[in-house]
Amino acid sequence: MKVNKKLFIWLGVALVVVFAIVMGIRSLVIRVDAVMEQFSQMEAVVERGNLEVWVSGNGTVTAAVEEAVRAGTAGIIETYRLADGLEVAAGDELVTLQFQDLSTEIKLRELDIANLEEQKDNLEDQDLFMTVQAPAAGQVHWLKKKGDRVQGGDLIAHINLGSSGDENGGADEPIASEPVPVYAPSEASSWKIVEILKKKDVRQGDALVKLKNEDIAHQLDLIEIQLEQARLRLADLKKQQEQNRADSVIRAPISGTVVLPEAAEFGVGMSVPQGALLATIVDYSQLQAVIPVDELDINKVKVGQRVEITAEALPGETISGKVAAISSTGKIVGSVATFDVTVSIDPVAGLKAGMSVSASILVDIRTNTLLVPIEAVYEEDGVTKVMLAATEKEK
16 A cells, blocks of 8 residues: 555655646747747838948057157257157157267368369370471481370381472472481470371471370379269268268157057166167057957958947047058957958047947948848748738738
């Protein structure tokens, strides 16, 4: 009897559990039917309008433009006007350095040029050319030709003496047996024959040949080369002087706010190495944000697309912007790649670098399109379909 009593108790418990389960399922079915009935009773009119597709992401506001201020040359700081947070305009003088002054060397080079030009003038005042006259009348027999170079005292021709009437028509001179030599003058060690003036018959005193003093010409050529080299060197020195002076004055590359580096501290009298970072100028009037976009959406994003931005620090305000750049390389986060999209932000009061923002990019818009509720769209056998309201006959 005891066994049968326990059996009845367990059967009773089981029946209660089964009843609860059945009632739960029935209640769930009733609720689902109610929901479906509610959906079946929802109706919407198909209208035409604009359909917009947006891609969203979150990012942080940063300055779009900033430039480093570096020392163009090494030197000692003479003046220092940098301060963290200082507002500057492009071209403002920020730091000046002592620079290598080449004024003394420039002056010496100018004196060298003046001395060389004086030597050139003195040589040009000398007789560069000389004309050799016929020592006797007769026929000239040339031993040299135009363009030949001869040494001082060299024989360049001889005159065979013969009858040659004088200018007054006097009697012929007696014929001599030996020719008369014609020599290059000994005033220079080297000559060049530039022109033969008389080729055959000459009278005594006629101009025979024009010679160029090669000694003077060589010295003039040498001085001209030295002058050219000195002028080039002077030009280089002056250019270097201007560069040194320009490098010694460090100016603001852009307008903006000075941000000093944390590591380095500089001041008047301190030595600065070439290329040292003195400060960064940040233009906070041009802001941007970098938004990560999923790889499935990135091909829809184009430069110039409209962006709507909201910031937690500016509740209720929508800020305008545009897509400025799209990264060509993705970043793997988990198993999904995202691509950085840089968004330029239109100026707005209160928005500052470092603030968090949400950005929505308008990637597509369809105008004059049929619009239906998303709840009315479903997929069946791989085909997208739209639920239509039943007609009176169908009801």
